[in-house]
Amino acid sequence: MKRVVVIGSGNVAEALAPAIARAEGYELVQLYARNRAAGERIARLAGCPYAGRPDGLAPADIYLLCVSDRAVEPLSRTLAFGDGIVAHTAGSVDLAALSPAIRHRAVLYPLQTFTKGRPADFTDIPLFVEASDPNTLAAIGQLARALSSRVQELGSARRAVLHLAAVFASNFANHMYTLGEEVLREADIPFDALGPLILETARKAVESGSPRRSQTGPAVRNDFQTRTRQREMLAAHPELERIYTNLSNSIWETSKKI
Amino acid sequence: MKRVVVIGSGNVAEALAPAIARAEGYELVQLYARNRAAGERIARLAGCPYAGRPDGLAPADIYLLCVSDRAVEPLSRTLAFGDGIVAHTAGSVDLAALSPAIRHRAVLYPLQTFTKGRPADFTDIPLFVEASDPNTLAAIGQLARALSSRVQELGSARRAVLHLAAVFASNFANHMYTLGEEVLREADIPFDALGPLILETARKAVESGSPRRSQTGPAVRNDFQTRTRQREMLAAHPELERIYTNLSNSIWETSKKI
Numbered sequence: 058m059k060r061v062v063v064i065g066s067g068n069v070a071e072a073l074a075p076a077i078a079r080a081e082g083y084e085l086v087q088l089y090a091r092n093r094a095a096g097e098r099i100a101r102l103a104g105c106p107y108a109g110r111p112d113g114l115a116p117a118d119i120y121l122l123c124v125s126d127r128a129v130e131p132l133s134r135t136l137a138f139g140d141g142i143v144a145h146t147a148g149s150v151d152l153a154a155l156s157p158a159i160r161h162r163a164v165l166y167p168l169q170t171f172t173k174g175r176p177a178d179f180t181d182i183p184l185f186v187e188a189s190d191p192n193t194l195a196a197i198g199q200l201a202r203a204l205s206s207r208v209q210e211l212g213s214a215r216r217a218v219l220h221l222a223a224v225f226a227s228n229f230a231n232h233m234y235t236l237g238e239e240v241l242r243e244a245d246i247p248f249d250a251l252g253p254l255i256l257e258t259a260r261k262a263v264e265s266g267s268p269r270r271s272q273t274g275p276a277v278r279n280d281f282q283t284r285t286r287q288r289e290m291l292a293a294h295p296e297l298e299r300i301y302t303n304l305s306n307s308i309w310e311t312s313k314k315i
Numbered sequence: 316m317k318r319v320v321v322i323g324s325g326n327v328a329e330a331l332a333p334a335i336a337r338a339e340g341y342e343l344v345q346l347y348a349r350n351r352a353a354g355e356r357i358a359r360l361a362g363c364p365y366a367g368r369p370d371g372l373a374p375a376d377i378y379l380l381c382v383s384d385r386a387v388e389p390l391s392r393t394l395a396f397g398d399g400i401v402a403h404t405a406g407s408v409d410l411a412a413l414s415p416a417i418r419h420r421a422v423l424y425p426l427q428t429f430t431k432g433r434p435a436d437f438t439d440i441p442l443f444v445e446a447s448d449p450n451t452l453a454a455i456g457q458l459a460r461a462l463s464s465r466v467q468e469l470g471s472a473r474r475a476v477l478h479l480a481a482v483f484a485s486n487f488a489n490h491m492y493t494l495g496e497e498v499l500r501e502a503d504i505p506f507d508a509l510g511p512l513i514l515e516t517a518r519k520a521v522e523s524g525s526p527r528r529s530q531t532g533p534a535v536r537n538d539f540q541t542r543t544r545q546r547e548m549l550a551a552h553p554e555l556e557r558i559y560t561n562l563s564n565s566i567w568e569t570s571k572k573i
Contacts (some may be wrong), residue, residue: 126541149533149541168512170531172519183508211504218502221545226495226509227516228532229562230488234520235527235569237484244476246469250441251484252521254427258485259492259517261430263510268493273428274486275407283384283407287479296565303561304487307554311493 059200062087062115062141063103064132065123066095068171069146073123074103076179080203087115117141119200121165122155130154142193148220151213152187163188163197166216167205170227179204185211185219230259236297269311276308317458320345320373320399321361322390323381324353326429327404331381332361334437338461345373375399377458379423380413388412400451406478409471410445421446421455424474425463428485437462443469443477494555527569534566 061083063074070090078085085105090096093109100107108114120138122129122145129145133156143155144163155162164187171177184201186208188194194210201208211219234255238248262268275283284305291298319341321332328348336343343363348354351367358365366372378396380387380403387403391414401413402421413420422445429435442459444466446452452468459466469477492513496506520526533541542563549556 126538149544168508170512170516170519172523172529175519181511183511209508215502215504217544217548218498219504219508221548222495222498222502222504222509223512224532224534224545224559225491225498227512228530228534228566229494229558230491230513231516231520231526231530232534232562232566232569233483233488233491234517235530236487236565237480238526239569240476240480240483244473244480246473246477246480248524248526249521250426250467250477251480253439253441254481254485255488255517255521258428258489259513261428261433262489262492263507263513265430266506268489268496268506271430272486272489272493274482276482276486276490280384286407286475287482290475290479296568300487300561300565301482303558304490307494307558308486308490310554311490311497 058082058084059119059196060084060086060115060117061119061121061200062089062117063099063121063123064089064136066090066092066099067123067125068173069167070123071099071102071173072169072171072177072179073121073146073167074099074105076177076204077121077200078103078105080200082203083200086117089114111136114138119144119196121146126150130156133159142188142196144188144197148223149217151217152189153213161189161193161196163193164213164216165197165201166211166220168219168223180206183207183209185209185216187212187216236300239294239297240291272308272312274308276305277312279309316340316342317377317454318342318344318373318375319377319379319458320347320375321357321379321381322347322394324348324350324357325381325383326431327425328381329357329360329431330427330429330435330437331379331404331425332357332363334435334462335379335458336361336363338458340461341458344375347372369394372396377402377454379404384408388414391417400446400454402446402455406481407475409475410447411471413447419447419451419454421451422471422474423455423459424469424478426477426481438464441465441467443467443474445470445474494558497552497555498549530566530570532566534563535570537567 088100097107119142126147142161143159144165148166166185168183184205186197265271346358347366355365377400384405400419401417402423406424424443426441442463444455523529
């Protein structure tokens with residue numbers, strides 16, 4: 058049994074800790090976090106002990122830093138990891154952010170959005186791994202494969218591109234839902250009217266494998282009449298009108314590239 | 316049994332015709348479409364006769380115009396509907412687009428994206444109805460309730476707002492998937508890596524009921540360092556960089572409104 062410590066008390070820690078506790082061949086020996094209340098809650102969820110002081114950090118084979126992007130570097134310099142592998146989980150943070158004083162450095166990046174209180178099933182979540190040396194890569198890859206069937210090696214530079222793509226596909230897509238909600242408020246229609254449409258649009262893009270080809274609507278049809286009318290409807294919201302115009306143009310330009 | 320004719324051979328006709336054929340209390344007596352190949356295919360799917368010439372239009376209680384936005388008006392002036400109700404299904408088209416020579420005019424707008432070859436389950440699809448008079452409204456409402464559990468009356472002006480919200484939540488969200496795919500190409504990573512993230516982002520927004528509150532990422536955190544680095548990564552794609560900057564600003568502005 059390999060011993061794992063999860064460090065952090067955010068959404069990634071909350072998602073990963075219980076998954077590791079269940080993973081075959083691995084024992085979650087500790088949840089370490091400065092925030093005591095949040096840390097103890099996740100430790101209870103995962104059924105492992107909690108620690109919150111540097112001298113209480115348990116010996117382990119793998120330490121998973123599930124902390125904010127900016128905390129990776131300072132934390133990697135502060136704690137005494139002994140000879141264990143230290144892996145961070147941040148999509149946009151370079152492997153080199155981990156202190157060079159750590160002998161076995163790695164990254165295990167789960168490409169998913171995690172939410173407090175929402176259990177995550179890792180089986181289908183793509184995990185991207187990277188390490189400072191072949192043995193460490195083998196070890197972090199093994200942990201990743203115990204969690205998910207979709208494991209891939211990816212260097213820091215390509216991982217940064219992947220993280221940027223995720224900003225478009227998740228954060229920006231979610232913002233489009235938010236703007237849809239804002240538009241609906243004009244007509245006093247609750248957001249849940251858009252639910253089936255949002256879910257089907259996502260499923261269609263994923264199942265077809267090409268959102269570009271499955272695009273619909275006035276912009277891709279270059280339906281000038283509808284575009285003009287809809288822009289006029291947004292006259293009271295210059296910010297929304299600008300986004301509407303920019304994205305409609307971008308959809309049309311993109312469609313011509315097919 | 317009320318007799319229904321579906322007119323059109325696009326995705327809405329393909330989705331609606333089989334659903335009406337199965338609906339209790341309704342008989343799909345004909346699929347009418349100018350495009351013979353597409354029309355016959357949908358008629359086979361729905362198990363009803365096909366017709367494609369104006370003099371072949373069957374007598375019916377309800378005619379559903381499942382045609383493009385621009386075709387609603389001319390088609391409503393061309394065909395001889397007798398005393399039947401004529402309802403169009405276009406979100407952004409006014410009820411008044413139907414010829415005033417038609418006595419019973421209506422709208423049945425399904426808020427969903429339909430795809431050729433993808434069967435649609437109408438049970439959960441929100442249907443918005445409107446009509447020229449109370450009896451027609453009752454009749455189109457009854458048909459809608461035979462298809463879906465989510466039926467609501469909505470006038471043309473509010474329906475236009477709803478359709479605009481759908482452009483944001485579906486077309487524009489899908490465009491964000493497309494741009495994510497474009498970014499991924501830089502790192503030679505296939506689009507399907509984004510699948511679980513896209514689906515979970517959609518589910519989370521819908522289940523939480525508020526995409527605004529569930530927003531994550533560098534923009535809502537106002538993580539200036541990541542934003543700067545990601546903008547630089549897009550330097551070779553000025554169009555993407557502009558969208559990145561505009562939407563990041565918009566996310567940050569929106570987050571402050573909470």
